[in-house]
Amino acid sequence: MNTIHVNINNIEIPTTADKTILDVCREHKIDIPTMCHLKGLSDVGACRLCIVEIEGMNKLQSACTTKVADHMIIQTNTDRIKKYRRITTELFFAERNHVCSVCVANGKCELQNLGYQVEMDHVRYPFLFPQCEVDTSHPWYVMDHNRCIMCTRCVRVCQEVEGAHNWDVMNRGHAVRIISDFNTPWGESTTCTSCGKCLHACPTGAIWPKAIVQGQLEKKPEIIEELIEKRKMHDGF
Amino acid sequence: MNNTLSTTDPRTKLISSKLKKEAYKADALIEVLHTAQNIYGYLPIPVLAYISKSLHLPPSRVYATVSFYHFFSLKPKGEHTCLVCTGTACYVKGAQQILEKIEQVFHLKPGETSKDNKLGIQVARCVGACGLAPVVVLDDEVQGNIVSEEFTQTMKEKMGLL
Ligand code: SF4
Numbered sequence: 001m002n003t004i005h006v007n008i009n010n011i012e013i014p015t016t017a018d019k020t021i022l023d024v025c026r027e028h029k030i031d032i033p034t035m036c037h038l039k040g041l042s043d044v045g046a047c048r049l050c051i052v053e054i055e056g057m058n059k060l061q062s063a064c065t066t067k068v069a070d071h072m073i074i075q076t077n078t079d080r081i082k083k084y085r086r087i088t089t090e091l092f093f094a095e096r097n098h099v100c101s102v103c104v105a106n107g108k109c110e111l112q113n114l115g116y117q118v119e120m121d122h123v124r125y126p127f128l129f130p131q132c133e134v135d136t137s138h139p140w141y142v143m144d145h146n147r148c149i150m151c152t153r154c155v156r157v158c159q160e161v162e163g164a165h166n167w168d169v170m171n172r173g174h175a176v177r178i179i180s181d182f183n184t185p186w187g188e189s190t191t192c193t194s195c196g197k198c199l200h201a202c203p204t205g206a207i208w209p210k211a212i213v214q215g216q217l218e219k220k221p222e223i224i225e226e227l228i229e230k231r232k233m234h235d236g237f
Numbered sequence: 238m239n240n241t242l243s244t245t246d247p248r249t250k251l252i253s254s255k256l257k258k259e260a261y262k263a264d265a266l267i268e269v270l271h272t273a274q275n276i277y278g279y280l281p282i283p284v285l286a287y288i289s290k291s292l293h294l295p296p297s298r299v300y301a302t303v304s305f306y307h308f309f310s311l312k313p314k315g316e317h318t319c320l321v322c323t324g325t326a327c328y329v330k331g332a333q334q335i336l337e338k339i340e341q342v343f344h345l346k347p348g349e350t351s352k353d354n355k356l357g358i359q360v361a362r363c364v365g366a367c368g369l370a371p372v373v374v375l376d377d378e379v380q381g382n383i384v385s386e387e388f389t390q391t392m393k394e395k396m397g398l399l
């Protein structure tokens with residue numbers, strides 16, 4: 001593929017047109033916070049954290065779903081972007097019931113880290129305190145909707161990597177929830193293979209294995225990409 | 238849960254012929270759901286299970302689709318339906334008070350149906366009769382300029398409770 005040139009934060013970078021802005025930034029260690037993106041899964045551009053400014057475009061674009069083009073001039077960390085990232089982060093926290101101090105993911109949570117990263121010292125929006133269920137019906141895992149940020153990484157990993165498609169999203173607006181099967185308790189799902197991939201894909205403490213306590217959660221989101229790579233390897237035989 | 242449909246139920250035949258007509262194509266899901274809702278009045282889970290199997294779609298994808306569109310209903314709609322418009326004009330003219338009054342009198346919130354299946358309450362965004370705001374559609378009949386106190390009486394009359 002032909003080499004093209006993009007300019008990111010005033011640095012000229014040679015690359016190819018099949019990549020997204022996020023790909024290029026990650027390759028060159030340019031930091032862009034993301035939440036719904038997980039390497040190996042399709043991108044949906046849902047969380048809006050990876051927004052960047054592209055010269056000649058008024059609207060901010062999501063880096064994970066926008067492909068690079070020749071002579072594109074991109075800014076990833078302007079005051080405008082920082083302002084919106086902070087707002088988005090605060091809205092995540094205001095939307096459900098996140099209590100880090102008692103969470104299994106405390107200290108290892110992507111949402112918590114994001115809060116530090118954007119220097120969120122308080123939330124300017126009223127907390128919604130929605131009534132959320134905690135589904136403990138599965139013999140090994142728990143799904144706590146209080147901590148879900150609707151990134152749909154679990155939905156995509158289940159559909160695209162495991163191929164089970166246990167998860168999906170019901171309703172809309174504030175009423176959206178992750179569901180298994182026909183809004184069936186997880187333990188009664190007929191499609192779940194109990195593989196545990198969703199647990200590793202989830203950025204927060206929303207999905208976790210039973211029998212662990214506060215701060216003990218160990219997630220390996222990178223195994224998703226490794227799995228895909230290994231499969232490709234076997235396909236070659 | 239019993240997720241199988243009776244093969245002698247004529248409604249099952251109607252659905253299976255619709256599925257056949259659509260050649261069991263996954264992208265006919267919404268069409269098939271429309272048909273099913275017309276037949277049953279709502280979408281019972283065993284019917285969704287049947288459709289999901291026939292179209293080779295994951296159950297959660299079918300449920301996601303049903304719950305996304307307000308047109309589809311997972312609960313029986315009730316013998317009498319009362320649809321309160323909450324579009325901008327009706328909202329300003331007091332749709333909320335109407336809903337509160339209905340809740341007071343019938344103990345039903347939007348989306349709920351009474352235990353005896355007599356009355357179902359729904360809301361919709363703008364039914365296109367803003368000049369008559371606030372508007373309620375009672376059993377497919379548009380009622381305009383509603384005064385909530387009098388209206389619950391009208392509802393009772395319609396339902397044969399008075
Ligand atoms: S459960 Fe976790 S992975 Fe799934 S949508 Fe919620 S936050 Fe994302």
Ligand code: FES
Pocket residue numbers: 033034035036037044045046047048049050051062063064065
């Ligand atoms: S990572 Fe790009 S929108 Fe979420």
